[in-house]
Structure formats: C-alpha cells, structure tokens
Amino acid sequence: MPDFELHPQLAADTVPVATWTLCEVLLLTDANYPWLVLVPARTGLRDFHDLSPDDMVRAGREISRASEALMELFAPDKINVAALGNMVPQLHIHVVARFTDDAAWPSPIWGVAPAKPYAPDALDARLADLRRVFG
Amino acid sequence: MPDFELHPQLAADTVPVATWTLCEVLLLTDANYPWLVLVPARTGLRDFHDLSPDDMVRAGREISRASEALMELFAPDKINVAALGNMVPQLHIHVVARFTDDAAWPSPIWGVAPAKPYAPDALDARLADLRRVFG
Secondary structure, rough: OOOOOHHHHHHHEEEEEEOOOOOOEEEOOOOOOOOOEEEEEEOOOHHHHHHHHHHHHHHHHHHHHHHOOOOHHOOOOOOEEEEEOOOOOOOOOOEEEEEOOOOOOOOOOOOOOOOOOHHHHHHHHHHHHHHHOOO | OOOOOOOOOHHHHEEEEEEEEOOOEEEEEEOOOOEEEEEEOOOOOOOOHHHHHHHHHHHHHHHHHHHHHHHHHHHEEEEEEEEOOOOOOOOOEEEEOOOOOOOOOOOOOOOOOOOOOOOHHHHHHHHHHHHHHOO
C-alpha cells in the first residue's frame, strides 16, 4: 500500500505501536485512558462500511486483538470501540480501556476530560507493555 | 436463540425495525438523529470482541447494511459506529447518521442534546422508510 499516509492530525496525537495486516496500531497520547487507535492502511476510506468485505473481516480480528491486549494488560471494566471520524476524515477505530473510576465514566471519553500528557518514562513503559503483548 | 432477551433499557429506548441473521435492528427514539442500534441476538455478550469469529463477520456485514441504508435514506455527512455499553451491559452497536448541522456535531452524540421525541406520524414514516430500504 505505497500510497497510504497517516492523517497529520492522527500522527500528531499518537505514537506508533505496531503494524498489523490491515491496520497501523497507534497509542493515543492521553494518559487518562489506555487508548489505541487502529487505522486501516488503505487510501480513501472514511466510514467503516467503506472497508472491503475481506478488510472488514481483518478489521474485526484486529479490533479483537487490540481489545484482548488491553484486557490482559489493564483488566478494565469495559472496552469501548468506535469509528466516529467527525473531525478527522481518515477512517480510524478507537479501542479504549474504560474503568468505572476513569475521568469520563460512564460517558464516552471524547470531549470530557482534557488530554493528560504521559510522563516520558510512563509512555516508554506503556509502549513496551503493548509491544510485548502484541508479540 | 431461544434464550436471547433484549435488555429492558434498550427495549425502552427503541422500537424494533427488523430481525437480521445476527442482530435485532432497532431505531432509537431520539428524533435528533437517524439512529439505529444493532443488538446481536446472542446471550451473554458484553464487548465487541466477545463475538465469535463467524458472528464478527456477520456483525461487519450488518453494520454495513445499516450504514448504507442510512446513507441512502438521509444522505448524511458521516456515519458514526460505536460499541460503548458503559451503561447498558448487553452488547449493542450504535449506527448513527450525522450531519454537520445536527444537535451535537462534531461531538459524539451521547450526552449532548436531550432526546427529542418523534411525533407519532414522523416515527411511523421513519419506520416505513427504513423497512422499505431494508427490503
């Protein structure tokens, strides 16, 4: 997929964690929540239903893989999965570990608490944990 | 699936539109947005990754079918897809038609504008339109 380019807003808000069959896996740099963003590395996709049938199967598999990694690492109370994209028009799928005592519970996370930067050590540790679980 | 029962909160907030291979298709009765809710008719599911691999393929297909129906009927600016479930623990997938002039744009819809009841005629017309497009 030589033409695929990550949207600059997503690049600015995240750090890369892994490259899977379909998706670039990114960590959104808001320490309020363990928050992954999966971006199918295909050009011109905007909505979930823009995925081809085969890519939709891959997307389901990769959402599960991301969710299960978050469950294993953080034992959250809930996983939230969402493809919204009202602000950034490149298809991206949020996979977020939620806790009953997190900054937005029980609301969805968007627009509730200001983003909280990771301390550099904490970011390195989180990336290392995620990459280890992703294998 | 004789044991499947729709969660009472989902039953209270929606009207049934169709029964598909995997999901019960419901219209959420908030006239602010054309808002479908897909509930996989399986017992004991909470998160998207609880779906079996086969059901995940079905879910992708049915999310697409719902999204494309909303596109055809309402020509929205964006489709939002989300499995949140922080308040209602039965897996359910929101598929929502969004417009740049709707009550919450560009925010996600949850918790922004108070639900707006449908006028009875408007609800009947919307259900008829959806059922016609679903075929």
